[in-house]
Amino acid sequence: MQKKRVISILLSLGLLAGALSGCGNDSNPSLNEDGSTGGAVVGKTPIVAESEPESKAEGAQEEQEPVVDAQGEAVDPYGPVSDEVTVVHVGRAESANVTYEEGEDSLNNYVTRYLQEQLNVEYVYDFSVPDETYGTKVAMSIASGEMPDVMNVNYSQMVQLVNADAVEDMTDAFLTYRSPGLKQCFDSTNGIAEGLVTFNGKMMAIPDIQPGMDTTSLVYIRGDWMDELGLDAPETLDDIIDIAKAFLEKNPGGNVTDGIAASKDFHQANGGCFHLNGVVWSQDAYPGLWLEQEDGTYVSGATTPEMKNALGVIRNMVEEGVIDPAFVVRDGDQALEMVSTGQAGIFFGSWWSGQWPVVSLLENADDSVRWDCFLAPFSKEGKVNVQKKNPATTYIVVKKGVSEEVKEAIVKTINYQYDLDQEQAWDIRPNGMDSPFSWHYYPINVLHCDYDAKEKQIQAVMDCIDGKIEFDDLSGDGKTWYNGYTTVEKDGFRKAVETNISTANAWGWARGAWAVQSQADKMNDKYSVYYGQTPSSEELGGQIGTMQSEFFLQVLSGEVPLDDFDDYVERWYEQGGQTITDEVNEAVRAAQ
């Protein structure tokens, strides 16, 4: 096995050598030239995340070694792919929420033009279809055997493609051409991201990386009502319940019918809005994770005694009237309506909820309305428990049989896309901040940002406000956050909205992120021992998921007594949970 791999690496490097012979002069002078080693280091990518991140030292060592191509020449991760134009066929989705400059579109905009010029490539969109139909389009292109060179797929599609041997091994291309920035981006996930796409030690796809802050749960409360009733900022769950009860009793807006606005999706593993994530996690229950037991085995967080406890806590809140029993059939839109009409004054959300829904709530409300956000509820140990999300949801796959130039072009495109996200394309926008920008301008439209990007960014913004760093040292996105935050602090929300809605939006994001980051030392981050999907979970996952969500809501609505939990756990294991649990245990042990 090992020998085979070495041979295949050597072979592919040989191909590379031929491909790259023309562009040796473009090597980046800032890189050390040390042409002794024959090839790129194939880093050991763990299948599973270590629950205690401590692999930093290893990563630092790797950085010392220069990245070289097959000829031992240093590689410029930003240089042109070759003298001749490399054509890359892309399959992608269009987002309906993106606006372009007059006469431009997703194929022809300043970002794609810039990338094509820098890399000497040409992007051809084999298809670029609306979001809703993208899944079908991908399935069809796979089935018809007419896959584009590169496209984004979901996890199960990736597994199917890997099993069918239809996608390229990206290990060498990725390790050779990735920029230091992209490396840092992947390292910020502590190996989780690489682990998800590693099959038999080979990296078969490039995952996207989304900000990990999304799952930190914040509670948003009507600040004007709290002032009116003389209530203090909440810390524990009991504090939040007391505020909800006070709102219900005293009815500050005259319209209050519900304490906490929640939707039927009461647990949202990737973070979201109108959930009860914080309540569940504060009871040490993590239904979205695989957890290590005291005996060293791993179980699903949805079957633990803590989960039973958490369901009981929420059920109590329903019985006390703090949460309207009808939440079990309510969707997010209806929950939003409840807070916008003043029927409820509390909801749980993510850091980004400071922008949506809060900015639009405030925009359309009376100036007296105020939504405050707090990091709560704290657990008994005085920490805020956070179920850390899977950093990747989309996987970039490369069709089997494409040329090495195309693989190189794809990795280099991602290098640029990562940097563009960091800077929010600040340097290349033709008309400065008036030019619209979105990551859907990218040819391969996925997001790559550090797992801890938002934490770092808001910290920098606050350091800048405190005068510790210069405004010019902020990233492009940081600058908009800085502007938004300072404008609202100085002139108030209404003024900011009237000048520019993006200023108000930036304030919303910055405030939410700061609510998290300002208390970073109080976080208790919980990682899953396994973020992938086992072979059987594709077949059995749906059944178990159905049973799980049905049982949870039945308990919360009172249709089934809480004591049925043990019975549910038994059924959970019987209907396939045992198989999946065994597979997870095996996979985690195999990776150790």
Added chain:
Amino acid sequence: MKGFMKKREKKSGGRKVTIRQTWQYHLLMLPGILVVFIYTIIPFFGNVMAFQNFQPALGFLKSRWVGLRNFQRILNMPDAARIFRNSLQIAVGKLVLSMLLSIFFAVLLNEIQHAKFKKTIQTICFLPHFLSWVILATIFRNLLDVNGIVNQVLVNIGLIKEPLMFLGSNDLFQGVLILTDVWKGFGYGAIIFLAALMGISPELYEAADIDGAGRLAKIWHITLPGIRTTVVLVGTLNIANVLNAGFDQVYNLYSPIVYRSGDIIDTYVYRMSFLSAQYSLATAIGLMKSVISFILIVTAHALARKFANYRIF
């Protein structure tokens, strides 16, 4: 089957019709046949997926054959009994009620003399048919909310003491599905009966008038027998839909809390297959549904022939 063939032979032997005389009619049928060919006949070959472990990247030819394993899996699913029962209850409820209401509505409409009024009523009752369930579901969610109009009215007139969770109660959910679907479809369903009513000879009514028959007597003895064959036809054709409980509607209205009473074959398949890309399983369930529907429709046709002496084919 044999009976049909014999019958047909006899028929074609009776009168000679050449293509030269009837080619216009064949031309008219061509688009319909093309549609059937493209959307029904060609995809029919996709049914091989039901007997494979289909992997899109491998295609039909290279995917592994698994025999009847997919069907075994369906029958072993812990929820199989539940989703079949729900589908059957909901679909039969909808079929029976909507047909009764459509007939009732058509007969009433037929009795209206004022043409403009008749047309207006008819149009209004048609309209919901053209609305998508995505839109209607949002409307019904609001109407049937705990704080919605329906609950407010029911509480205020004293029919119920506490507001009901229509969409969150396993006792009420099927009823809601059936009633809302009937409301949406009965106006449209009445069209075919109205057409049948037009075909009843006015002389029969004139004769009945002379005999001194009242309105109800005329409906009972002339109108209803007059549309009997149409009723049998519609009923027989509808039997094929007995396992289609209406994905659009259920998917947009249900939530995990009512899986027990509202989860139907189609929503289950959707969750199992499309969300986790299990094409073979979805095909197997689809094929199984088709086979059951085929058996039902053949049985219904035989019964219709026996009891109503009516042949569709």
